[in-house]
Amino acid sequence: MGLVRIASLILFVFLGSAYQDENINNVASCDLNITINGGTIALSKGGAVGSILKYICPFGFYPYPASSRTCWANGKWSLMRNPRRRIIRNAECRAFKCPKPSIEQGTFFPNSVSYVAGDSVNFECDDGYKLLGSEGRTCLINGRWNGTTAVCEDGCE
Known part of the structure; x- marks a missing residue:
């Protein structure tokens, strides 16, 4: 009888975690309306959770304040901060x-x-x-x- 309870408990935990993982992956995705002034972007997983957004600038320019961002599980892109740690909302390509x-x-x-x-x-x-x-x-x-x-x-x- 104890073995059946343990097996039932394991099955319950497994199904619960599978359901939770499925919901996180299906519900959360990040906004694809992201741009960089003077450049383009590339996405690793199309905006799904875990996607890496890479900013691409023309030769002689670099992305500021960040070269990439990550899509978090809450459906938001990671923050961009300047050297003084202030949050920057819009990326831009700056000349070297x-x-x-x-x-x-x-x-x-x-x-x-x-x-x-x-x-x-x-x-x-x-x-x-x-x-x-x-x-x-x-x-x-x-x-x-x-x-x-x-x-x-x-x-x-």
């Missing part, structure tokens, strides 16, 4: 930018707030200093400068 150059005992021009792919700078040293490295550098599509770091070295040796 090169860091602002610097040089001691010299100057560079043009001096700009930011540099994007194709922007160039030229370096000059103060009187009495010799330029080592690249005289001019161009910001590449990946957000890095071409050439080698410019340094002004004391000309008196």
Whole structure:
């Protein structure tokens, strides 16, 4: 008699969990009306629970603030946060930018707030200093400068 009760209990638990799993998969799915400004999206499972939404940007651009999101069991996409941890609602494709150059005992021009792919700078040293490295550098599509770091070295040796 005890064996029959145990078997019945196991069957009840198994059927209950199968019913619950089926309902989660059938009811919950995430909104497919998701976009990224300047790019496209790709979905791994068509918006079903567990789907991965990947943001795709053109060459020279990157998805901000996240490159992907996950469809949660509650039918919502995972949140996107900026570096300050604030929630961002709309993704966008941003251009890679090169860091602002610097040089001691010299100057560079043009001096700009930011540099994007194709922007160039030229370096000059103060009187009495010799330029080592690249005289001019161009910001590449990946957000890095071409050439080698410019340094002004004391000309008196």
